[in-house]
Amino acid sequence: MRDTIDFGIDLGTTNSAIAVADGDTVTVIKSNDDSRDITPSAVWLPRPGLIQVGKKARDRAEFDPDNTAVEFKLEMGLADAGKSFARAGVRLTPPQLSAEILKALRADAASYLNGPPPTAAVITVPASFSLNQNKATVEAAVLAGFVPGCPLVQEPTAAAFAYGFRDASDRAYWMVFDFGGGTFDAAVVSKRDGDLRVLNHAGDSYLGGKLIDWALVDRVLAPAAARELGLTNFRRDDPAWRHSFARLKTAAEEAKIALSRTASTAVMVELDTQSGMTEMFEYTLTRGELDQVAEPYYVRAINLCREAMRDSGLAADAIDKLLLVGGVTLTPGLRERLADPQAGLGIELDTRLDPTTVVAHGAAVFASTVRHPAPAATAPAAGEYGVQLAYEPSVTTTTPTVAGRLRAGRELDWTGFSVVLANPDGMPPFRSANIALNRAGAFAAEVTIDERRTSRFTLELYDPTGAPQKLTPNTLSITHREVEFGGARLTHSLGIQLADRGFSPILRKGAVVPTQARETFRTAQALHRRDDEAVIRIPVVQGERPRADRNRLVGTLEIRPVDVRLDLPAGTEVEVTFEVDASNLVTVVADVPLIQAQFEAEIDLDSIRTPTAESLHQQLAEAERRLDEARASDDLPEVRERLAKLEAEGTLTTVREQVRAASTDAGAAATAEDRLRDLHAQLDDVGDAAKLPPLVRQLxxxxxxxxxxxxxxxxxxxxxxxxxxxxQAQRAIDEQDLRAVQVQIERTTAFLVRLESRQPGWPSRLFYGITEQPGLLPPTREADDLVREGNQAISAGDERALERVNQRLVRLIPQDEQSKIIGLIK
Structure with a gap:
């Protein structure tokens, strides 16, 4: 068995690939299906018991969409998503479909090795994937036959590995521009003195080539076909036309690829007609049309890059290379835009590696640094000995340490036993002296390895008489590299939704993983053990918005009566610890000090469902209403700027198209939900921008x-x-932070009140200022009684009683109106 995992898999939306690291080389393994470096992420079930994967399946998507599944990666993590195959009579979930792709890649690797398939692999996921999507990917790996515990690595990180371990520069900043079939990721990467580190991420789980393909269909090809063939109601959301739209989608994707090599291409598709026949539709698609349709998606990707640079504190001129990843980056129009300092980024493009396989390549490099998951330990047979080794399989030093602990099938005092580490093929050959074991059978020793090579050692065991003994395992390998990975980072803040819909981050974006953090909360309701149905349910969300419902729901933290041994009253303290491993998988532990109990709370990642078309239409209508209101305030520069960004990214057009398709496409529904959430969040910002100028003037x-x-x-x-x-006020104004400005208004008002309260006649002036302003006090009996008491105190000259009345009157005034008091008493 291999010491390190060595195999890396890019499990893509459109295409997937597998690569293997062997010593100092990385090889992309060709598909058994058609000897290409990539395998289409497609599954075809033509009849019960027969599954076709890859190109054969992809070719059937155009003519047999009812029995073919494609682009299911976008549905990963949705509990109710799946594909029903009519002829086979089965339904497969996205993880099951992804498992079929992984099985095919394992088979390709077995054929390449002329041996058994690999038992472990590093599998890549988009940096913007949510917790439930990562969990679904792990599930797919296990279903495919990989051992539990296969690590996940983010796609832009893998791409950085592929470039970083080949680049000779000692110091550089790079940006990974990963525009794939279904997702987009940007990552700012630092390479410093052998340390390769991802500084920041930005991305979109639903921005990819698929959106461009469908935009070509919806905006260009379908309208042209309807005109030419006289088709009515020719729309993607009409199930009657699903076969025709499947063919148009395939044709659009092929035309997009062709336009990376030529200025125009012929689209020829047989489409159904309303008479039940088929007719050939022909259209000449130009590169200019493609660029026009794709422009909003390019703009959004570029804006995400700028966001990642801004959060990293870097300008474009500080970035040395733009590393192109993903099939979409082969498009000449996108490359021209990226190279333009005004319309794009103006960063030098690096195209040395194949953008369609670079992620798999980098995943294999990373896999060569990760030890293979160890099988369950078993007691050695009589006369044999085992060892548990501890060492780093990939290092930047030439004198690493190897440690271990020997095991036997019985209790044993290891005094007098020794081990020897040897690498006869080293340059020069290496052989350690006899390393004595302690009584517990442990040892540690420094070895010498060759630079920029993989050194393979044998481990020899000798008993106190010097006789050699059988040891398992007895080999290990260590690779010297000039670059070391500095650790993955959390791509989104992770926390919980509070009762007031606020977001309380527990782990912040940018934290190096693995990591953990703890926060204390109070329960909003009681939990009685006698009530079997009781549950404290807390939404777990990820994102950066202060409103929790503007972030992505990724699971639910649940505390049930069975988890505690006593009733919990409302307001009970619960200490919640979030822990994220190197694969961005999360566990949560809740500690209840009141009952001195700690338990692992359940994060339910299996209840995230596909949004209904009806709910999406309602959200869209609300967004359109809010957008109309925002346009009424576009005389403000800040509002104009934010609205222009929405327009440039084609946000509303994309949302409308995806909402319309949601009834027939779960991936479109997920895309629509994500886009609508982001649109509403951006409209929140527009609203804040409109409110800010008058508040700044007031402050x-x-x-x-x-x-x-x-x-x-x-x-x-x-x-x-x-x-x-x-x-503090100037800082809030400079940062254009609406909430901070509001806080400063409240603090300045309180300061003014304290100053005024020292002036002669303050209580009377305050009382008249409040009571003589129409509508300031609520029309309640309590307010009337206080006004009467205040007048009596003034008549009696009782200033202390008047102050007490004023305090109670102020509390009756809405908080956002209290700042007006100062203006009333001048």
Missing amino acids: LELLDEASALAARTNAARDDQELAQLRE
Whole structure:
């Protein structure tokens, strides 16, 4: 068995690939189906018991869509998603379909090796994948026959490996531009003195070549076909036309690929007609038409790159190379735009590696640094000995340490036993002295390895008499590399949704994984053990928005009566610990100090379902209404800028197309939901931008009033507090942070009130300022009673009683109206 995993798999939306690292070389394994480097991610079930995968299946998608599944990666993690195969009479989930692709790749590897298929592989996932999507990928790997525990690595990270382990430069910044069939990822990568590190990610799980293909169909080919052939209601969401649209989709994808080599291409598709016959549709598609349709998607990808650079504190001129990954990057129009400093990024393009296989290549490089999952330990047979080794299989030093602990089938004092580590093929050959074991059978030793090579060692065991003994395992290999990976990073903040819909991040974006963090919360309801149906259910979300429902729901944290030994009253403290492993898989432990109990809470990642077409139409209608309202405020520069971004990225057009297709395409439904969530979040920002200018003016006016009043009091502590308020206010204004500006208005108002309260006649002025302003106080009996008490206190000259009345009156005023009090008493 191999010491390291060595096999890397790019499990793609459109195409997949497998590569193997063998010592100092990496080989992309060709498909047994057609001897190509890539395997189409397609599954065809023509009859019960027969499954075709790859090119044969892809070729059937155009003519037999009812029995062919493609692009199911976009449905990973959706509990109700799946494909029913009419002829075979079965339904397969996205993980089961993905498992068929993985099985085919394993078979290709077995054929290449002329031996058994690999038992483990590093499998890549988009950096923007959510927890449930990662979990579904792990499930697919197990279904395909891989051992549990196969690591996941993010696609842009794998691509950085492929480039980083071939690049001779010592210091550089790169950006990975990964535009695949279904997803887009951008990653800023640093290479410094042998350390390869991902600094920041940005991405979109539903931005890929598939969207461009369907946009070509919906906006160009289908309307032209309807005109030419006289087709009515020729739309993708009409099931009557599903065969025709399947053929158009295939034709659009093939035309897009052809246009990477030529300026125009002929599209020829046999389409169904309303008479039940078929008729040939012909259309000449130009590169210009493709670029026009694809432009909004290019713009969105470029904006995500700019976001990743901004969050990393880097400008485009600080990035040395733009590493192109994914089939879409073969498009000449996209490459021209990327090279343009104004319309694109203006970063030098690096095209040395094949963008369709570079992720698999890098995954294999990474796999060569990961030890193979160890089989379950078994007691050695009589007369034999086992060893549990500890060492790094990939290092940047030439003198690594190897440690281990010997095992026997019985209790044994290992005093007098020794081991020898030998590499006879080393340059020069290496053989250690006899390394004595301690009583427990443990040892540690430094070995010498060759630079930039894989050194293979044998481990020899000798008993106290010097006689050799049989040892299993007795080999290990260590590869010297000039580059070491600095660790993956969390691509989204991870936390929980609070009762007020706020988002409480527990782990922040950018944290190096594996990592963990703990936060304390209080339960909003009681949990009684006698109530079997009771549950404390907390949504787990990932994203960066302060409103939890603007982020992506990825699971549910559940605490049930069976998890605790006593009833929990409302308000009970619960310490929640989130732990993320190197594959971005999450476990959660909840600790309840009240009952001194700790238990592993369940994160339900299996209840995320496909949104209904009806709910998506409702969300779309609400977004369109909000967009119309936002356009009414486009006289403000900040609003115009944000609306222009939405327009440039074609957000509304894409949302409408995906919502329309949602009734017949689960992938489109998932895309629509994600896009709508993002659209509503951006409209939140537009609304904030519209509210910000008047609030900024109000804050500056309050600060001026405070300055004038503080000058009269001439107190040093007032001057100091005012200086702090001005500094904090300027920071909030510079950051264009609406909520921070609102907080500063409240703080400045409170400061002004404190200053005014020291002036003669303050209680009376405050009372009249509040009571004489129409509509400021609520029309309640409590307010009327307080006004009457205040007038009586003024008549009696009782200033202390009037102050108590004022305090209660202020509490009746809505918080966002309290800042007006200062203006009323000037």
